[in-house]
Amino acid sequence: MRFRALISVVVLLALPFGGAPAARAAGTGGIEISPYPGVVDGHQVTAFHVSVPAHGHATVRYVMRNTTGHPVAGKVYAAAATRGTGGQFAIGGPGSAPKVHFAGGDVTLPANAVRPGTFTIDGPVDTGTFSAVVVEVHQGAVNERAATLIYLTSAHGTFRRLLTIVLVAVPEVLLALAVLMVLRRRRRTTGPS
């Protein structure tokens, strides 16, 4: 019984280490970039959630599409994203996310075009940091930018957290088992002869 309770506690403690919540893609000027697949288990997952190895890189699939029935043009690029104290994000310009290798630039899409692609992210990255894939359309004096966030996680960081959980949980489970065994032994020795 006590063993079960202990397991429950360990599981609850592990939950906060889960991934960041999913978000939606963003587009402007008829151009939209979203992760692929865009729907998983009935949920639209359109922000990028990427675990990047410390020594290596992660490859990310995406789809760029023209949501209109006419040709559209714009610029796409990877950019740095930083979260302010109020939770709002500031998005950098082209070249501000050097670890994200997104073959962007000027793009023209035919009507209703769907164009799959991949980009890579070099490690190491810090868990809890962000980048973004940006669609930018110049409309005269107005620049419209739509940013799809990339939630970054260090694969090394994930391993370290799992290791921490194991190192904390295993001794506690062993301790609980030991206590259980001692209690059983006492019951046997003090029980009716």
Add this chain to the structure above:
Amino acid sequence: MVAARRLCTSLVAAAAALTLAAPSFADTVSLPVSVNGLGGTRQFNVEDITGQTLTAFNLGTGGSQPFRVHVTDSSFLAGVGQANYSVSATMSNLYLKTGSSHDYAVKVPSSALSINFGGNPLAAKGLSLLDLPKLTLSGALSTCASLSPTLRSILGLSVLGVVLDSSNTAVTQLCTALGLAGGPVTGIVDGALQNLTPAVSSLLDLPTALSGATGGTFSNPSYGVGTVGEGDPAATATPATSVGLMTGTQNLTSGLVTALTSALTGALSGLPVVAGSGTPAQTTVTSVINGLTASGSSAIDSALANVLSTLSAADQLSLINSVLSVTPLAPVLADIKGVNGQYFSFPVLKATPQTPVPGTYDGTMTVTFVQS
């Protein structure tokens, strides 16, 4: 003199051409590609007040110009806490235009420009939600002996309620389960997909609650790539002031639930519980059978489901519509299979320049939409 100068000064933010030496998708070869599972779309645009693409602000000698930020959701899947977004703006300084270039030494600082809002800064329209409702199924069956002639005929019972075909074990079991008193029939079933247009009275009750029309002054200018300020030799690394235009927070408030329930009740009103293919109905025969056989069903529920499975399509409809009724349950997030809607923010760009050199000034406003 100052007044004259002000009159001569026209602050016109015009186009800023931008060319980047970067790989172009235009160089790639296009092949027909079929991709499934893309989901809905969310598009963001900056428009003039009539809905046309905004390309320039003409602030005259220091006036203001309203515009609108427009976010369009099409078949968007809902998710509380998952689809928040924010829209903000930065502004470059306005530089004196000299021919096709700019005199960066002569400028109206961005701090002379600000975003304000009127009395109704935010709005939404065209809201509709695709809802797959859960319905409570209820009804009652009397003993086989006291069923109506129609039901006796459907089930193959004699006038006295005796099963005429002894090999029909499903009906026999149903009559056994009904016993001498009959009993209730209950269950939870999936309703038919409904396109609902809820009457939402508060911006905070929208599927994407709107707020964040804070506005403010562009204290620090933007020198970003693609802006007129990019070429300013006095550019600094100080981050540009970001002014809030709109925030969208995904939610399902009690107010929205009430509005959806009302819309759902209205949509289901007058519809039969089940109907033939192509005819609107509240649910389907398959859903009724599944609902009656779900875990926790009573013996009567299970027996009725078995009987329904053996009947012809016409008899299924007749039995269900004569015995059962449904009541919609309060919608939950999992019921929402798609959201369509248009969301607006109505900022006003205002300029209050301090005695600038007469001429035309160019600047660039960058409006950034971020999903978080």
